Amino acid sequence: xxxxxxxxxxxxxxxILDILSPFLPEWMMILISIFIVIVTLCVFGxxxxxxxxxxxxxxxxxxxxxxxxxxxxxxxxxxPLSDGIKMFTKEDIVPQKADPFAxxxxxxxxxxxxxxxxxxxxxxxxxxxSDLSIxxxxxxxxxxxxxxxxxxxxxGSRNKFSLLGGMRAVAQMVSYEIPMLxxxxxxxxxxxxxxxxxxxxxxxxxxxFVFTPWGLVGFILFFLTGVAEVNxxxxxxxxxxSEIIAGFHTExxxxxxxxxxxxxxxxxxxxxxxxxxxxxxxxQGPILPSWLWFFAKTFVLISIMMWFRGTFPRMRVDxxxxxxxxxxxxxxxxxxxxxxxxVHLSFPLNDILSFCILTVSVLMIYVANRKVxxxxxxxxxxxE
Amino acid sequence: xxxxxxxxxxxxxxxxFTLSYFTRKxxxxxxxxxxxxxxSEHARTFPILVYDESPDKLRCVACEICAKxxxxxxxxxxxxxxxxxxxxxxxxxxxxxxxxxxxxGICEEVCPFDSIYMDRQFELSAYExxxxxxxxxxxxxxxxxxxxxxxxxxxxxVEEKRKAKEK
Ligand code: SF4
Ligand code: SF4
Numbered sequence: 126x127x128x129x130x131x132x133x134x135x136x137x138x139x140x141i142l143d144i145l146s147p148f149l150p151e152w153m154m155i156l157i158s159i160f161i162v163i164v165t166l167c168v169f170g171x172x173x174x175x176x177x178x179x180x181x182x183x184x185x186x187x188x189x190x191x192x193x194x195x196x197x198x199x200x201x202x203x204x205p206l207s208d209g210i211k212m213f214t215k216e217d218i219v220p221q222k223a224d225p226f227a228x229x230x231x232x233x234x235x236x237x238x239x240x241x242x243x244x245x246x247x248x249x250x251x252x253x254x255s256d257l258s259i260x261x262x263x264x265x266x267x268x269x270x271x272x273x274x275x276x277x278x279x280x281g282s283r284n285k286f287s288l289l290g291g292m293r294a295v296a297q298m299v300s301y302e303i304p305m306l307x308x309x310x311x312x313x314x315x316x317x318x319x320x321x322x323x324x325x326x327x328x329x330x331x332x333x334f335v336f337t338p339w340g341l342v343g344f345i346l347f348f349l350t351g352v353a354e355v356n357x358x359x360x361x362x363x364x365x366x367s368e369i370i371a372g373f374h375t376e377x378x379x380x381x382x383x384x385x386x387x388x389x390x391x392x393x394x395x396x397x398x399x400x401x402x403x404x405x406x407x408x409q410g411p412i413l414p415s416w417l418w419f420f421a422k423t424f425v426l427i428s429i430m431m432w433f434r435g436t437f438p439r440m441r442v443d444x445x446x447x448x449x450x451x452x453x454x455x456x457x458x459x460x461x462x463x464x465x466x467x468v469h470l471s472f473p474l475n476d477i478l479s480f481c482i483l484t485v486s487v488l489m490i491y492v493a494n495r496k497v498x499x500x501x502x503x504x505x506x507x508x509e
Numbered sequence: 510x511x512x513x514x515x516x517x518x519x520x521x522x523x524x525x526f527t528l529s530y531f532t533r534k535x536x537x538x539x540x541x542x543x544x545x546x547x548x549s550e551h552a553r554t555f556p557i558l559v560y561d562e563s564p565d566k567l568r569c570v571a572c573e574i575c576a577k578x579x580x581x582x583x584x585x586x587x588x589x590x591x592x593x594x595x596x597x598x599x600x601x602x603x604x605x606x607x608x609x610x611x612x613x614g615i616c617e618e619v620c621p622f623d624s625i626y627m628d629r630q631f632e633l634s635a636y637e638x639x640x641x642x643x644x645x646x647x648x649x650x651x652x653x654x655x656x657x658x659x660x661x662x663x664x665x666x667v668e669e670k671r672k673a674k675e676k
Contacts, residue, residue, distance in 0.1 A: 188522040190535045436522040437515070491512070 131414040135251055138162075162254045166243045170236075174390040175205035181431050188435035215379035223376060224281040231278025232377060232384040238271040239391040246398045247321050249408045249416030260321040261313065264399060265306060268354070271388065272298040275363070275373050278385075282376035290372025293442070294356065294363035300449040301353040301360075307457035308346035311339050311464030312403045321399075325407030333406035338480040339464040342487070344404040346457055348426065351396035353449070355389065357430055359437035362445060397426035451494055459486040550662055553627035555607050555644075556616050557651040564650045568624035571600040575616035575625055583609035584616065605649060607633065608642035623667050629659050 129136070138161055146154055179194065179201060186193025194201035219228055245260035247253040257263050272294055279291025312334055313319060316327045334340035353360035364372035374385045401407060401422040410418035440448070463479035470478060529535045539546055556575075560567045576584040589601035616625045628651070635641035657664035 184526070187526045187529045190525055190529050190537065192536060192538055192540075432519065432522060432526075435526075436518045 127412075127414070131250055131416075133414075134249070134416065166254060167240060170240050170243065170391050171387060173394050174387045175209065177390045177394065177427065178208070178386070179205050180427075181434070184428065184431045185435045188432075209383070212380050212383040217379045217381065218376075220283060220376050222283045224283065227277050227281025228376070229281075229381075231274055231281055232374075232381040232388075235271055235274040235278065236384055236388045236391065238267045238274075239388045239395065241267045242395045242399075243391075245321050246395060247325055247402060247407055248398075248419055249414070252408075252416060253322055256320060256322045259319045261309065261319045261324075261399075261403075264321075264395075265302075268392070268395070269298065269302060271392065278377070279373035282373075284376050286369040286371075287373050287375045289369050290363045290365075290375070293365075293369075294373060296442075297353060297356070297360065297362060297445060300446055301350045301453075304346060304449055304453035304457045305350035305354055307454070307461060308343050308350060309403055311343050311461055314461070314464050315468055321402050321407075324403055325409060328406040328409050330409070331406075331411075333404065333409070335404045335406075337467065338476060338483050339460050339467055340404055342456065342460045342483050343464070344400065346453055346460065347404060348400050348429075350449075350453060351400055352430055352433065353445075355392040355396050357389075357393055358434035359440050360445060361439060362442060365439055367439075393427060393430055394423065397423045397430070400426055447494075452490055455490055456486065459483065548629050550660055552629045553614050553617075554612055554631045555610055555628050555633070556605060556614075556625050556649070557628045557656075558603065558646070558649040559624055559626055559653055559656050560650050561653050564647065564652075567599060567603075567646075567650060568622050569600055569603065569620075570598040570622055570624075571603075572621070574619050574621065578615050578619045579610075580613060580615065581609050581611055583607075600646060603646040603649060605644045606642060607644055608638055623671060626656055626660070626663075 138158070141161060142154060142158055145157060149157070182204075183193035183201070194204040197203040197207050219225060242264050244254040245257055245263050247256075275294045276291040279287040279294070282288075312324060315334070316324050318324065328334060335344045356363050362372075364374065369375070374382055377385060398419075401419060405422045405426075406418075408415035408419040413421075459482065463482045466482070467475040467479045469475075525535070558567050558569055571586055571588040573586050573588075576582070576586050583606040585602070585604045586600050587602040589597040589599050591597055612627075614627050617627050633642075653664070657668075
């Protein structure tokens with residue numbers, strides 16, 4: 126019974142294929158089985174995005190003691206749909222001086238990487254669109270191209286604010302890509318494979334990587350850099366409303382604007398999914414079906430992102446860069462060392478040693494980065 | 510301690526988030542069409558003309574003081590005349606353009622005959638601007654009971670004043 130629920134999506138796909146198989150040749154069946162997965166993902170992505178926007182508005186509303194959207198349908202559940210209709214009916218404005226091709230290309234291409242990265246995420250047991258042996262590499266390679274399209278859009282708008290936003294996006298991504306990749310290397314080191322399925326399988330039972338010292342640090346590093354990588358608050362400098370209007374999507378309206386939002390939310394989802402996969406054990410978990418575990422963990426991470434958004438003010442550019450280069454990067458290197466020691470040594474010693482190394486280094490980085498405010502001078506003789 | 514503010518901020522927001530589900534007092538939003546706040550005595554929107562017994566017996570005597578005082582000049586009054594051409598003590602036309610009126614209440618203050626008063630009806634949206642917001646005499650006319658219902662204290666004072674004058 127539990128097994129059936131666990132594999133329910135696989136079964137559903139199999140049933141569709143079984144119905145079609147008597148009528149179609151074999152090569153068509155292969156195409157259709159691929160096609161089903163693609164259609165599912167292409168529908169799943171936008172739906173996730175729509176309801177994440179609703180969830181975010183509700184969450185942040187409650188954090189500010191408001192209701193959030195509650196007019197459209199019960200609990201505002203139809204709000205995303207009506208927003209979608211609104212977006213479709215809006216006028217599509219292209220600035221006169223904009224480069225029409227780049228302006229058009231930006232929003233369309235920006236969602237392609239966001240959809241592509243879904244193909245290596247294991248949503249449940251046996252529920253991975255394609256188990257690439259270089260899954261993690263594929264994820265990073267594809268996800269980082271989205272910055273190029275953001276910059277295309279910014280450049281094509283021929284607006285100074287857009288261009289500033291685009292440049293910020295590139296700068297931010299260059300500095301956060303490094304700690305992000307380094308924070309995931311310890312897990313690859315321990316597992317010895319790039320495949321996402323292998324990583325999840327290595328965390329069998331409750332041996333999630335987050336319960337080891339290096340795993341905890343890696344998880345925090347990866348999550349923070351992930352938040353920065355998908356341009357979410359408090360790292361949303363590329364679209365800082367109070368400084369540069371809306372950053373790279375200043376000149377976009379209607380559905381093109383919605384596409385940027387879609388890309389942003391789908392990226393937030395896929396980064397949370399990858400953090401779940403690498404450090405929180407993916408779909409591993411007792412009793413409940415595997416996909417439910419996966420979505421529950423991802424949901425918790427996304428809620429934390431929204432919690433951040435409801436709490437933190439936007440960082441300054443220098444703070445953002447300083448945080449990456451002086452805080453996260455050294456910690457990522459030390460974490461790599463700790464993980465290497467952890468693999469090399471045997472049980473009680475490895476935990477203790479890596480724990481000690483990490484605690485000491487976190488403290489050292491903390492002390493080294495502390496703001497040194499000069500002591501207030503007291504003028505002793507000035508008034509006498 | 511450096512960095513502690515981050516945790517404090519997170520604590521504040523999560524507290525707001527959870528408590529807003531349990532403490533209704535935290536949610537200050539009034540769900541407008543279903544819930545309404547009670548308006549205070551002197552809440553005002555647009556002027557109305559008060560009559561005593563029947564709509565043709567307006568208190569207004571067409572003295573045009575309010576029309577002269579009105580800052581955006583949105584009141585226009587034409588005095589009625591009898592057959593012989595003698596002016597009567599009542600308006601023939603009394604129009605207020607609500608789309609121009611700025612809700613200042615000066616007309617109410619200057620009227621020496623306690624005729625024009627500010628209403629509190631604010632749901633006046635219409636599909637057309639020039640016709641539907643031009644309030645003519647018959648649309649402006651409201652009974653004295655209506656007035657005493659919306660602004661009981663002011664109405665009581667006005668009644669006392671008028672009775673004292675009659676004696
Ligand atoms: S409303 Fe009052 S001030 Fe205005 S014309 Fe009539 S009596 Fe005069
Ligand atoms: S409220 Fe002010 S603006 Fe409106 S009619 Fe009276 S005097 Fe004129």
